Amino acid sequence: MMQCMRDLTPVDAAKRVAKERFAWPGGYALGIITADNGVLCSACVADELELIIDPDADDQWKPMTAYYADADDDGVEDDLDNYPVTYCDHCNRPISDATSQT
Numbered sequence: 001m002m003q004c005m006r007d008l009t010p011v012d013a014a015k016r017v018a019k020e021r022f023a024w025p026g027g028y029a030l031g032i033i034t035a036d037n038g039v040l041c042s043a044c045v046a047d048e049l050e051l052i053i054d055p056d057a058d059d060q061w062k063p064m065t066a067y068y069a070d071a072d073d074d075g076v077e078d079d080l081d082n083y084p085v086t087y088c089d090h091c092n093r094p095i096s097d098a099t100s101q102t
Contacts, residue, residue, distance in 0.1 A: 006066075008066070010032075010062075010063040010064055010065060011052075011053050011063060013032065013063060013065065013066040014032050014045055014049065014052050014053060014063040014066075015049070015053065016030075016066070017030040017031060017032055017042050017045045017046075017066055018042065018045045018046040018049045019046075020042075021042040021043075021046075022042075023068045026068075028068040028069050029041065029042060029068065029069040029095050029096055030042050030066060030067065030068050030069075031045065031066070031067040031068070031069070031086075031088065031095050032045055032052070032063045032064070032065065032066055032067055033063075033064050033065050033066075033067050034059065034060055034061060034062055034063060034064060034089075035059035035060075035062040035063075035064050036059040036060050036062075038060055038089035038090075039067055039086055039087075039088060039089055039095065040052075040088055040089060040090055041088035041090075041091065041093055041095045043088075043091065043093070044088055044090040044091050048061065048090070060089075067095075069086060069095045069096050
C-alpha cells in the first residue's frame, strides 16, 4: 500500500517525487514546493535530488512539501482553459497532468 504524501517528511516526499513523477490514482504531475516558495517539476527534482536532500541546502532547493498539478480541485465541471499553468522555477517547463506532459 502506497503511503500518503502528507505522511512523509519533506525529504522523503522529494525522493518519492523523483522516483514516481505522477500521482496514482489520477495521473497528476508531481513536484515539490521549496522553502523560497518555488515549484520544481519531478524531472528537476530527480536531476537535482542530491542538492534537494542536502540538510544544508539553500532555500531554492530545500523541500517543504509535495505538489501535484490539479487545475480543477474545486470539483466543478467547467472550462479548465482559464486556469493558469504552473511552471517549474528551474527549467521553466509547464507542470501538468500525465496526459499533456512532454
